[in-house]
Amino acid sequence: MSEAVPQGNPQTALAVASLLRHDKLLKQRLGLFQSRTTEFFRYKRFVRALQSPKYLKKSNNQPDLYPSATNESQARLIFITLIKSQIVIPVKKLHSNELKENDLSPNKDYPHLLMSKQAQLTPDEYYVWNYNPKSLWDYATVVAVVAGILALVCYPLWPVSMRKGSYYVSLAALVFLGAFFTIAIIRLILFLTSLIFVSGGKTQGFWIFPNLFEDCGILESFKPLYGFGEQDSYSYIKKQKRMKKRQAKKAKLNEKK
Structure with missing residues (x-):
């Protein structure tokens, strides 16, 4: 029993x-x-x-x-x-x-x-x-945040070499952010320009890095180099894949019937 x-x-x-x-x-x-x-x-x-x-x-x-x-x-x-x-x-x-x-x-x-x-x-x-147990990654994130805060608080005690290193890291981060915003502005200007001069309705506007603001990985954000309209965007491709899966499921169900 x-x-x-x-x-x-x-x-x-x-x-x-x-x-x-x-x-x-x-x-x-x-x-x-x-x-x-x-x-x-x-x-x-x-x-x-x-x-x-x-x-x-x-x-x-x-x-x-x-x-x-x-x-x-x-x-x-x-x-x-x-x-x-x-x-x-x-x-x-x-x-x-x-x-x-x-x-x-x-x-x-x-x-x-x-x-x-x-x-x-x-x-x-x-x-x-209604339950989400803590993972090792969650604990590691908390430890990293606490360590980062303590490191910033103790900045006056850092040796000169570490201060120089943090300066160069900060400078590199600023350059990266500046380059990102520059690319974003240039791609918007090119897109608006293409809408004005491209005729025939064959395209929906020219984009460089069409996946730059898509919900995808960092490397995928810069692939492909350029594209037209939404057809080269990550979300559009993902949507098409979902539609194909649904159609395949419907086809299987119809075959069973």
Whole structure:
């Protein structure tokens, strides 16, 4: 006979959440919940994660913290514990026609999520995390900030060589910022000029570094060297990839039918 999961046990809830918070089996996506981006997943995905070898190994070694989840009813009890501890929150993914009813504006990148009044624990029901454990990177960032503040406070005690080094580093940073703003102004002037002199409607304006202000990496911001309109921008290419994926999914569904 299997042991029942202690309902609302905070230690069990935190242990399970810490183990599965970023598990690949959840296939988490980003959505907008209460005006902020957060990861959400389906209930059935969490059940699969609870029945994975990763969780089974933990459950065998520490059954007090990681209760058995070999069947649906056991997994259900564990998930109820997470809900009662408010580590996960049931939500509903809003469709375009439901956004106006909730005074929300459409977002092209992330779906809007609304808190559900009651958890149904159905396979395709959505949940968001209300738990974000601190990572090593977070602790390293705090240590770096504190060290930086202490270093600035102790600046009068620095040796002459270190002061000279900090001067050159500051000078290089100012040169970099100056070059960045110069490029931004030049690319804007070229863009406006191209709108005036380019005719025929074949282009939407000439850009140098079309990804300069896009939400991408530093190196990607300077690739390609130039482009026309939005077709060479990172966001446009990303949008096209999402559309192709959706079309591929629809095609698969049609084939199954």
